[in-house]
Amino acid sequence: xxxxxxxxxxxxxxxxxxxxxxxxxxxxxxxxxxxxxxxxxxxxxxxxxxxxxxxxxxxxxxxxxxxxxxxxxxxxxxxxxxxxxxxxxxxxxxxxxxxxxxxxxxxxxxxxxxxxxxxxxxxxxxxxxxxxxxxxxxxxxxxxxxxxxxxxxxxxxxxxxxxxxxxxxxxxxxxxxxxxxxxxxxxxxxxxxxxxxxxxxxxxxxxxxxxxxxxxxxxxxxxxxxxxxxxxxxxxxxxxxxxxxxxxxx
Amino acid sequence: xxxxxxxxxxxxxxxxxxxxxxxxxxxxxxxxxxxxxxxxxxxxxxxxxxxxxxxxxxxxxxxxxxxxxxxxxxxxxxxxxxxxxxxxxxxxxxxxxxxxxxxxxxxxxxxxxxxxxxxxxxxxxxxxxxxxxxxxxxxxxxxxxxxxxxxxxxxxxxxxxxxxxxxxxxxxxxxxxxxxxxxxxxxxxxxxxxxxxxxxxxxxxxxxxxxxxxxxxxxxxxxxxxxxxxxxxxxxxxxxxxxxxxxxxxxxxxxxxxxxxxxxxxxxxxxxxxxxxxxxxxxxxxxxxx
Numbered sequence: 001x002x003x004x005x006x007x008x009x010x011x012x013x014x015x016x017x018x019x020x021x022x023x024x025x026x027x028x029x030x031x032x033x034x035x036x037x038x039x040x041x042x043x044x045x046x047x048x049x050x051x052x053x054x055x056x057x058x059x060x061x062x063x064x065x066x067x068x069x070x071x072x073x074x075x076x077x078x079x080x081x082x083x084x085x086x087x088x089x090x091x092x093x094x095x096x097x098x099x100x101x102x103x104x105x106x107x108x109x110x111x112x113x114x115x116x117x118x119x120x121x122x123x124x125x126x127x128x129x130x131x132x133x134x135x136x137x138x139x140x141x142x143x144x145x146x147x148x149x150x151x152x153x154x155x156x157x158x159x160x161x162x163x164x165x166x167x168x169x170x171x172x173x174x175x176x177x178x179x180x181x182x183x184x185x186x187x188x189x190x191x192x193x194x195x196x197x198x199x200x201x202x203x204x205x206x207x208x209x210x211x212x213x214x215x216x217x218x219x220x221x222x223x224x225x226x227x228x229x230x231x232x233x234x235x236x237x238x239x240x241x242x243x244x245x246x247x248x249x250x
Numbered sequence: 251x252x253x254x255x256x257x258x259x260x261x262x263x264x265x266x267x268x269x270x271x272x273x274x275x276x277x278x279x280x281x282x283x284x285x286x287x288x289x290x291x292x293x294x295x296x297x298x299x300x301x302x303x304x305x306x307x308x309x310x311x312x313x314x315x316x317x318x319x320x321x322x323x324x325x326x327x328x329x330x331x332x333x334x335x336x337x338x339x340x341x342x343x344x345x346x347x348x349x350x351x352x353x354x355x356x357x358x359x360x361x362x363x364x365x366x367x368x369x370x371x372x373x374x375x376x377x378x379x380x381x382x383x384x385x386x387x388x389x390x391x392x393x394x395x396x397x398x399x400x401x402x403x404x405x406x407x408x409x410x411x412x413x414x415x416x417x418x419x420x421x422x423x424x425x426x427x428x429x430x431x432x433x434x435x436x437x438x439x440x441x442x443x444x445x446x447x448x449x450x451x452x453x454x455x456x457x458x459x460x461x462x463x464x465x466x467x468x469x470x471x472x473x474x475x476x477x478x479x480x481x482x483x484x485x486x487x488x489x490x491x492x493x494x495x496x497x498x499x500x501x502x503x504x505x506x507x508x509x510x511x512x513x514x515x516x517x518x519x520x521x522x523x524x525x526x527x528x529x530x531x532x533x534x535x536x537x538x539x540x
Contacts, residue, residue, distance in 0.1 A: 057439055058438070058439075059435055059438055073441065074439075075439070076439040078435075078436075082432050082435070084433075084454065084455070085538065086454050086455075086457070086533075095440070095450060095451075096440050099440045099441050100440075100441065127536065127537070127538065128538070129537065129538025130538065147439075147441075
């Protein structure tokens with residue numbers, strides 16, 4: 001394991017059960033995340049990857065083990081953009097700024113800067129229902145960036161988008177990640193998406209949820225889907241994912 | 251890059267302009283007028299039809315005019331009451347009380363509703379009683395209020411409050427309970443404190459349901475007021491629509507009775523159409539719900 005810097009997130013034997021005495025949703029999970037790293041949690045449905053993200057976000061508490069988190073908490077992006085439908089794109093971003101304690105006079109300028117970063121300047125005054133799914137996720141990204149946390153958690157943020165929109169948002173996210181130096185933990189069930197984005201991929205398997213394999217992806221960015229190394233690693237991970245899900249479904 | 255940009259700009263420009271010049275303005279005006287017409291036409295038709303049926307009944311059955319006055323007698327009763335100033339007085343007295351009582355109910359119900367919505371054990375403890383109060387016809391409170399306050403405005407307001415407050419509380423509690431859990435998660439992730447979560451996220455999210463609760467609260471306030479006014483007349487009480495109705499009963503003046511009933515109906519419905527309708531539409535349109 002690379003231990004260049006102190007980890008920003010550190011999980012040791014983390015367990016999670018929702019019902020006391022009930023089944024373990026997460027079973028003895030251990031992993032570290034380094035500052036600035038882009039980690040993908042990959043797995044099929046029911047393997048507890050969203051639950052794990054909820055623990056890191058502080059929405060839920062672990063029932064066992066140790067979970068070390070950054071003191072300032074984490075920003076989070078949901079699969080459904082979860083924007084406030086009564087606020088314009090700009091005001092949605094300003095809400096995060098306000099709750100972070102940014103002075104009223106500075107909010108507008110910062111929000112506009114963040115919307116410019118995700119190429120939404122022209123849509124700043126539109127409300128969520130007037131935006132496409134991809135634009136809504138851009139606003140959600142700007143809002144998450146407005147939280148100014150070192151860690152950004154993303155729960156299948158692009159899963160509901162069409163392939164073309166998803167592809168352009170992958171490039172956007174990669175650029176934003178490079179520009180801002182955030183640490184990103186990205187949950188996905190899509191092997192190609194994980195291969196496109198992750199420095200490291202943690203494969204999770206169900207019943208009970210746990211991390212069963214790990215890949216370091218040392219391929220230069222932006223990664224082309226037809227790069228032979230990308231192709232071979234994608235095939236390898238897909239095969240392993242199929243095997244892990246297979247002993248659940250066969 | 252630059253060639254691609256200019257091509258992109260030139261491409262859609264022409265069809266955009268055509269759309270703006272030809273289709274949009276005409277369609278916009280048309281929809282507004284036709285929307286108004288299609289909203290008004292059916293109830294107006296039904297109204298005219300009912301009047302026609304009424305006239306037909308009076309002509310064909312020829313009933314006792316003191317028990318079944320025709321549309322003509324009703325209109326002349328209305329006109330003479332209008333000329334005497336009775337209608338203006340009754341409507342303004344009742345409307346003033348109704349609106350004041352309703353606003354008072356909102357002021358009382360909102361803090362209680364927020365506390366109940368935010369405190370699960372209080373909600374479990376008091377919820378059934380609030381619902382019980384809402385189910386109890388507020389006319390049942392009239393004798394209580396008369397014994398306590400006599401024939402004064404306090405009696406009327408007591409009955410309005412007991413009718414409207416539980417309904418507004420329930421609307422707010424239900425509205426907040428139906429806020430999608432995701433908004434609570436977002437509030438948490440964004441680091442909102444309790445007050446900020448309520449003020450900036452939960453209350454705005456609950457607003458459409460809350461307005462529904464207010465609308466129901468108004469209906470309860472208006473009904474309660476009429477119950478109180480019909481039973482409690484005289485004393486220092488002014489002359490409201492309920493008193494007008496009761497006066498008609500005592501004089502066995504069927505045309506006067508129906509004048510009062512129609513006025514009670516029309517005022518109640520007008521407030522809904524003029525106040526709550528636009529409010530609901532505004533909130534829904536802002537959120538893309540309509």
